[in-house]
Amino acid sequence: MFGSVWPLRNKLARMNSLFVYVLSCCLLIGSTIDLQAQVNINPDSASTEEDYSQYDNLDFAADGAKRFCSPKIEGLSPAKLISIGYDYQFGYSIDADSLNRIYPSPGKSNLHPQKAQILRSEGIRLAANIPVISKTNLVWQLGANYWEQRYTFSNPDSLQNPLLLALRENALRTAGLNTTLFKPLNDKQFILFQGSADYSGDYTLKNLMPLQYLKYSAALIWGKRPHEKKQWGIGIARTYRVGELNYIPVVLFNYTDVANKWGSEILFPARAHVRRTINSRNMVFAGYELEGQSYRLWSSNLPGSAVDLNKEDLEIRRGEIRLRLVYEFSLRNFIWMSIQAGYRINYRFDVDRLASGKEIYRAFGFASKEPYVMLNGLGNPFYVNVSINLVSP
């Protein structure tokens, strides 16, 4: 009896062994794969040795695919997507001219020149730049900004000059929209276009100006990017950087040295900085920026003013040179802080009267010698500017 049962039991035992073997294999393979996956996933660097020379002789898989140069170079300071800042100029004097070129009557004494002391001028500076199209062959970015400059006088009640009264009552504001187009022509050459429309004046939310007073600026640059650490370009700009409208040549030169320690970020004459890279999250700059705008004098019925500036078609041409040191560093990941300190040198703070509603194009005196209606003098103070920035990937 037992003799007939043993072969069957042996057979069943063999089958069970086979089943256990198959099951073990399945689980072993599965767990090995899982373990392998975990081993490979965990480290940042791939753990397996690989012959990387096999990737030397590769080319684009698609026929006709081309390489285009990038808008950035290695080592450049990060582009700011969102910026919230504050600008503060320490005290300085202002010599406001008379308005006698408009009102020659000697009877209006409160149009006479007046000297005053500004305790501080300050204001917030907001900016946002959002990439709309980021293709290899086209990069398009849109931006918006809002700056204001408020003036605090040491003797506000003694002011009579209409310009000083306007500055006392309302901040100078600029709200603008801008766009940047980067069009690579091939892997070395590119065209860069920047345009902006600025709404600048001493307006308030309750007393906005018509859009006809928008000021348009633009720059068109052709450039080359010979390698990853250098790009240069030449072009032309329509600008209000020194207050009045000008058409000027511009030169772009961005460079990073081999060791990634020193570099330049230059868009001459608008700004030029030497960059010292402490590491990829700490940078120091030394240089200057030309800053300026044309502000419509839009305030009306200023208390104590002998004239209504709103009706006089007047614009302040403000241009200044900011010699500065800037320290930019990462606070946390993509949040960067920028601290700048420097000396603000006044170039122009004059008031121009539009000719039949049109601004006078002087071309540094070559196109027109029409005088400004107010030639004002400003002292040159030290200033600081602090901003928190969300930087672009």
Add this chain to the structure above:
Amino acid sequence: MKKTLLFIAMLVSAISFSSFHFVDEGGDRLLGVWEPSNGRARVKIEKIGTKYYGKIVWLKEPNDPKTNQPKTDKNNPDPTLQNVPLKGYRMLKDFVYQGSDEWSEGTIYDPLNGSTYSCSIKMDDPNTLNIRGYIGVSALGRTDVWKRLAIKK
């Protein structure tokens, strides 16, 4: 009994293999070697488990010009990782195929500044990827176009 045992064995096998060998033909189109628009590197995208990862396999400038040694991840905010070689570094991590030629839930690491960004990938055509790195929301980001590479003909 035999049939039951056999059924259980097949079931366990099926579960085991389906867990570890989930084949997603659409998602696997991402596999291959790709070149970012700056042309400075080549990235091999692989699949590990059910997710996709990309490692640097080629650098235009493989050595640090200062030391003449192979480049390492010197900008990494974690000092213990600053000596990890860039070649072989996984700069794309944890991408999951979502269908419709899109992979998301991943991150991209930029060795130039040591930052890691949220990232999504959209395949424009079989040889072109739109890689969007962003901060929090997709609008606060930048898209880079990567091209597929193949052995020179």
